[in-house]
Amino acid sequence: MARSMLIISRQAPWAGPSAREALDIVLAGGAFELPLGLLFLDDGVFQLTKAQQAASLEQKDLTANLQALPLFGIDSLFVARRSLAERNLDESSLALPVEILDDAGLSTLINRYDHVITI
Amino acid sequence: MATLHLLSHSPFSDGRFNSCLPLLGDTDALLLAGDATYALTAGTKPATELEQLPEQVALFALEDDVQARALGMLPPRVQLLDYAGFVELTCRYERINSWL
Amino acid sequence: MKFVIALFAPPHSPAARRALRFAEAVLAGGHEIVRLFFYQDGVHSASANVVAAQDELDVAAEWSRFVSANQLDGVVCIAAGLRRGVLDAGEAQRYQRPAANLAAGWELSGLGQLHEAAQQADRLVCFGGQ
Numbered sequence: 001m002a003r004s005m006l007i008i009s010r011q012a013p014w015a016g017p018s019a020r021e022a023l024d025i026v027l028a029g030g031a032f033e034l035p036l037g038l039l040f041l042d043d044g045v046f047q048l049t050k051a052q053q054a055a056s057l058e059q060k061d062l063t064a065n066l067q068a069l070p071l072f073g074i075d076s077l078f079v080a081r082r083s084l085a086e087r088n089l090d091e092s093s094l095a096l097p098v099e100i101l102d103d104a105g106l107s108t109l110i111n112r113y114d115h116v117i118t119i
Numbered sequence: 120m121a122t123l124h125l126l127s128h129s130p131f132s133d134g135r136f137n138s139c140l141p142l143l144g145d146t147d148a149l150l151l152a153g154d155a156t157y158a159l160t161a162g163t164k165p166a167t168e169l170e171q172l173p174e175q176v177a178l179f180a181l182e183d184d185v186q187a188r189a190l191g192m193l194p195p196r197v198q199l200l201d202y203a204g205f206v207e208l209t210c211r212y213e214r215i216n217s218w219l
Numbered sequence: 220m221k222f223v224i225a226l227f228a229p230p231h232s233p234a235a236r237r238a239l240r241f242a243e244a245v246l247a248g249g250h251e252i253v254r255l256f257f258y259q260d261g262v263h264s265a266s267a268n269v270v271a272a273q274d275e276l277d278v279a280a281e282w283s284r285f286v287s288a289n290q291l292d293g294v295v296c297i298a299a300g301l302r303r304g305v306l307d308a309g310e311a312q313r314y315q316r317p318a319a320n321l322a323a324g325w326e327l328s329g330l331g332q333l334h335e336a337a338q339q340a341d342r343l344v345c346f347g348g349q
Contacts, residue, residue, distance in 0.1 A: 002338060003337060003338050003340075005334075005337060005343075008216075010138075017259070017299075017302060018259070021258070021259055021299065024298065024330055028330035028331055028333070029330075029334050031331070032331065032334055032335075034334055034338070041138065042134060042138050082141065103142055106142050107142050107143065107144040107147070108144070110122055110142065110144070110214075110216060111121065111122055111144055111147075111213070114213075114214065115337050115340075115343040116122070116214050116215070116216040116343075117219075117225070117345055118216055118217060118218055118219050118345075119227070119259070127233070127234060127237075127348060152237060153234070153237065181237075201244075202240045202241055202243070202244035203247065205241055205244065206241065206244045206250065207248070209222075209342050209344055210220050210250075210341075210342070214343075215342060215343070215344045215345070217345040217346060217347075217348070218348065219227050219345055219346075219347050
């Protein structure tokens, strides 16, 4: 049975390459059809907000890549409720359908996976 | 079932400490390394928060980091580890979540 | 137990030394290292071009020695390496860059190698962080 991996993405979309490099891990695993989960935590939730204009920073907009994740077999996307609340965001602020978890839910989530990488 | 969380940033200048603590499961463990060991400094908010973690959450710190920083009186619940102990600890918990 | 050890930090970072001492202890404890995977700024820890100060630990050199001495599988993520200017001879030529600086013992490859190793390993331990 394949070992599962949870990737926790904590950085804002343009805080350097971390958002992209976390997503690259997810996409690489998806290519092998591995059981993966992707959790957006802390500033990572900013990757999901609507109407971003990455071109203003001459940066790549990752929203399209994130929206395409289900096509790669990755549909276990999660967001921390606390991180949303701290940033005055809610489900309606987000560009993708995600499961929103509170602290206890996050703790349970992490403990369901064989490996975890937090970027 | 439990997770070993590894923190290596100072709780005073970085948000990882505050993000990590609410996510600790009842039987998870926390290992402080690098500047995260500053959280053990007596009389500070982070030290108080560590003290308030549930009893079953085991607290560890890397000995070389603690020694380097001459932190003074450590909370009684913290167990110091050398690298052999660190490796053993990673074998005891099912997964390791390093807060990179 | 089988370990994968991933490093995300450059050689002058405390995490790079910590990862090395951990890796040494893994082998000393009788365990196996399936693969070392250097990602993000960790690619710099596999650079042959780092010149550590005389009074500082040469962590990049120590990593290279460790990999060679123990005949370990040391992989540097190619995408992360390109982005940060850590290239082998092949990539330096492909992109017409003046130098190949990947240290001996390391190989540039894709993230698939991280996943492949993680599938074989009991434990994945990551070190680093900005």
